[in-house]
Amino acid sequence: MKPRGLLLGLxxxxxxxxxAAANGPESSFSVDEIxxxxxxxxxxPAVSGDPSNRVAGNRxxxxxxxxxxxxxxxxxxxxxxxxxxxxxxxxxxDGRDRARGRVRLDRNxxxxxxxxxxxxxxxxxxxxxxxxxxxxxxxxxxxxAATPRHVAAFMxxxxxxxxxxxxxxxxxxxxxxxxxxxxxxxxxAAYLGTxxxxxxxxxxxxxxxxxxxxxxxxxxxxxxxxxxxxFFGRGxxxxxxxxxxFSNGEFHDIGIPYLVESGRVDxxxxxxxxxxxxxxxxxxxxxxxELAGSSGDHTRHVAQNHATYGQFKxxxxxxxxxxxxxxxxxxxxxxxxxxxxxxxxxxxxxxxDGEALLKPLNLSEADIDSLVAFLRTxxxxxxxxxxxxxxxxx
Amino acid sequence: xxxxxxxLPLYALADCDNTSARARAEGRAVIVVFNTLPARxxxxxxxxxxxxxxxxxxxxxxxxxxxxASMPDHRHGMNYKPSVVRQTEHDYTASxxxxxxxxxxxxxxxxxxADGRERILFDYLLD
Numbered sequence: 001m002k003p004r005g006l007l008l009g010l011x012x013x014x015x016x017x018x019x020a021a022a023n024g025p026e027s028s029f030s031v032d033e034i035x036x037x038x039x040x041x042x043x044x045p046a047v048s049g050d051p052s053n054r055v056a057g058n059r060x061x062x063x064x065x066x067x068x069x070x071x072x073x074x075x076x077x078x079x080x081x082x083x084x085x086x087x088x089x090x091x092x093x094d095g096r097d098r099a100r101g102r103v104r105l106d107r108n109x110x111x112x113x114x115x116x117x118x119x120x121x122x123x124x125x126x127x128x129x130x131x132x133x134x135x136x137x138x139x140x141x142x143x144x145a146a147t148p149r150h151v152a153a154f155m156x157x158x159x160x161x162x163x164x165x166x167x168x169x170x171x172x173x174x175x176x177x178x179x180x181x182x183x184x185x186x187x188x189a190a191y192l193g194t195x196x197x198x199x200x201x202x203x204x205x206x207x208x209x210x211x212x213x214x215x216x217x218x219x220x221x222x223x224x225x226x227x228x229x230x231f232f233g234r235g236x237x238x239x240x241x242x243x244x245x246f247s248n249g250e251f252h253d254i255g256i257p258y259l260v261e262s263g264r265v266d267x268x269x270x271x272x273x274x275x276x277x278x279x280x281x282x283x284x285x286x287x288x289x290e291l292a293g294s295s296g297d298h299t300r301h302v303a304q305n306h307a308t309y310g311q312f313k314x315x316x317x318x319x320x321x322x323x324x325x326x327x328x329x330x331x332x333x334x335x336x337x338x339x340x341x342x343x344x345x346x347x348x349x350x351x352x353d354g355e356a357l358l359k360p361l362n363l364s365e366a367d368i369d370s371l372v373a374f375l376r377t378x379x380x381x382x383x384x385x386x387x388x389x390x391x392x393x394x
Numbered sequence: 395x396x397x398x399x400x401x402l403p404l405y406a407l408a409d410c411d412n413t414s415a416r417a418r419a420e421g422r423a424v425i426v427v428f429n430t431l432p433a434r435x436x437x438x439x440x441x442x443x444x445x446x447x448x449x450x451x452x453x454x455x456x457x458x459x460x461x462x463a464s465m466p467d468h469r470h471g472m473n474y475k476p477s478v479v480r481q482t483e484h485d486y487t488a489s490x491x492x493x494x495x496x497x498x499x500x501x502x503x504x505x506x507x508a509d510g511r512e513r514i515l516f517d518y519l520l521d
Contacts, residue, residue: 039496119438239495248438250473250494297440301490303475356469 041206051290065191067391075144091322097330101143108330124272130189148177163393198382227374246317269311410448421514423453454508
């Protein structure tokens with residue numbers, strides 16, 4: 001048995017002991033459920049750095065990114081900062097159905113907790129790194145509407161930011177606006193990398209099962225436990241919402257309409273692949289800090305085909321309770337609505353050659369309640385402080 | 395005797411019997427022996443595949459080799475298109491594979507020889 005397999009075997013043995021020791025059918029977990037639970041942790045997972053960003057994990061870059069995240073001067077008319085749409089009050093989203101920039105945008109604002117763990121960014125995955133993801137709203141005329149020249153001028157005009165920049169990147173911002181823009185995005189990405197939410201009740205269950213603590217495992221709420229059985233069982237939700245972040249990081253069509261307005265559709269992943277392939281700021285481009293390595297492999301190998309039309313990213317379910325409304329267009333208001341969508345899945349809206357696993361779940365009201373209760377146990381009990389600090393630098 | 399050995403096609407000498415820790419997919423004309431890197435495939439993570447191709451007796455040399463995979467029960471393939479590089483006469487490396495869901499996957503090895511194209515399927519359960 002290989003070391004990892006041995007570890008899993010030991011964990012399962014410990015978990016089985018928990019099962020045997022647990023009292024009553026509501027607090028016990030089947031061996032298969034325990035096996036499934038143990039594939040969705042631990043939390044937080046070990047996260048490898050981003051080779052395409054030389055300042056990922058750099059403390060000074062994080063401080064610069066933190067300052068920039070709250071700074072409205074990053075936008076063309078000094079009215080909009082990252083935090084404007086990614087508000088701590090809404091779990092780093094905005095609570096709206098579709099984002100509001102300078103106009104009403106087409107999609108729901110993505111929450112930023114744990115966002116750096118992904119390999120694609122945005123509902124369509126049009127960005128292949130956190131820093132490329134950051135550049136899009138800065139330059140989008142319908143959002144922050146900045147230009148590389150604006151960003152460079154703003155940076156060079158603020159002594160504290162110049163100081164932070166020098167500490168993070170080793171030199172003053174160069175007279176190359178596009179490079180400064182990318183460095184600003186990389187500092188913001190370094191900050192995003194620190195936005196890791198704390199443990200949830202589900203993680204406490206994972207930890208209890210991992211260490212064979214029957215008493216602690218039995219504290220997991222009974223209604224959520226029924227929802228967990230549906231999530232990993234009949235619902236098959238974990239097939240896509242897989243792993244510690246409850247997302248496989250990929251894209252699916254689940255029958256949510258992609259007509260934005262009369263005569264205009266959102267192509268979803270199809271458009272995202274097209275964009276990321278031609279994006280000058282992708283991991284294969286000149287702005288990546290690792291051109292010879294493997295960090296560009298997703299972009300290098302991603303396949304375009306007609307089935308990607310209308311696909312959208314599988315979102316993480318962590319803290320999902322805090323980020324209504326839901327789906328790529330914010331068309332579902334509550335978690336009950338989301339679960340009901342899968343219960344009554346509109347099969348006629350799915351691609352004919354799409355995911356065959358998707359079938360209406362025909363859930364009872366009690367089933368829906370249980371699944372919602374389970375999803376609520378994915379809410380972190382603690383979040384890192386996000387107070388705006390006045391940046392200082394010596 | 396030396397002359398006879400010299401006439402044997404090189405591909406017949408590939409070691410497809412020493413298959414410890416490698417999977418073996420047998421086709422009509424060709425055997426594909428392979429392993430992945432990393433050895434343990436993880437849901438949603440890219441991996442590579444190293445394959446050795448051995449022709450069965452009387453088969454023509456391999457002209458081209460492709461690797462793909464699908465989930466037959468789900469009716470879809472991978473979201474990525476692997477690229478295959480021929481490393482030696484018999485050895486190939488395919489990079490850019492990803493199994494993005496747990497469940498039954500099926501490798502599809504496509505081998506072109508002078509006698510035609512052969513598709514060799516190999517099931518793999520990703521747990």
